[in-house]
Amino acid sequence: MAERRLSELQHHVETGGQANNTALNAVLAGDRAAADQAAGLSEVERAQVAERVAQHADALMALAQAATEPRTASALQTAAAEALAIAGRLQAGPPTPAAPPITRPTFTPTETRDATPAPG
Structure with missing residues (x-):
């Protein structure tokens, strides 16, 4: 489809300029x-997609x-600059998944001696 649209642009x-x-x-x-679809492809296939986008x-x-x-x-x-950036991202490889956030137990006081006054 992109090739057809490129031909249309060229025309x-x-x-008319x-x-x-x-x-x-x-x-x-x-x-x-x-580029989105290429993220799950092999390195060779990503390179082919990157080459096609670079040609665009x-x-x-x-x-x-x-x-x-x-x-x-x-x-x-x-x-052209945007297409070149897309090709560059493809050549760099798929994005690595972000590391999951490190969770640590957090102290949450549920009872304290001074939290509520004693009835009296």
Whole structure:
């Protein structure tokens, strides 16, 4: 799906100089979803997904350089940076689970001599 959206973006930039925000958002959403799914894959498979996302980043940067409108170029550069960050996280490996919090018994007084006055 991301490849189709990249083609759509390329067509919009080449013909009108502007990026289609819907297609741009779809590319990034697809890359994020692929990264989320890759977390449970083997190292080799994660590397393949990272490579594909990095290719998307390269394509977005190329489109940014071809864009004639500054706002479009900026949006494409930002998207390329985000895709590159996603690829970098994938190459770094899956996140390690956080260590469970260390629990220690806590003293809670239930009875004290001076807690309540004696009736009298």
